Amino acid sequence: KTAEAVNQALRLLLAEYHILSITADNGSEFCRLAEVFPEEHIYYAHPYSSWERGSNENHNRLIRRWLPKGTKKTTPKEVAFIENWINNYPKKCLDYKSPSEFLLGG
Incomplete structure (x- = not known):
């Protein structure tokens, strides 16, 4: 899993579906989401807080x-x-x- 692979998959999903927000954990693969999705609609869960997702x-x-x-x-x-x-x-x-x-x- 890389940030580029996640962004590539996200681009495909965004072309097909109307996604309102994204909630991600703090993995390095999610560090570049703002390149393809509005930053104000990206939410990151706190470490060790699985209930936030x-x-x-x-x-x-x-x-x-x-x-x-x-x-x-x-x-x-x-x-x-x-x-x-x-x-x-x-x-x-x-x-x-x-x-x-x-x-x-x-």
């Missing part, structure tokens, strides 16, 4: 249902299954729509 922690919990900590290897097929499951899992913050439904306007 609650939706990220919830997302990690969903992944851990399928891949417990310590899992050594996964296949592309397993990753695709988990990705599909998460993208079709209803979420309270989306008015009980799945991310897929929300993004596709369903």
Whole structure:
């Protein structure tokens, strides 16, 4: 993970979606976000304050249902299954729509 790789991925997302804000941790890969996103809409969580990125922690919990900590290897097929499951899992913050439904306007 590099700052340039993150910014490149962010440019692709910004071209497709209307993103209002970004909340990042303090990893070096996020140090150049202001190059591609308005700085006043970038929020950095405090170190060791995972609750400041609650939706990220919830997302990690969903992944851990399928891949417990310590899992050594996964296949592309397993990753695709988990990705599909998460993208079709209803979420309270989306008015009980799945991310897929929300993004596709369903």
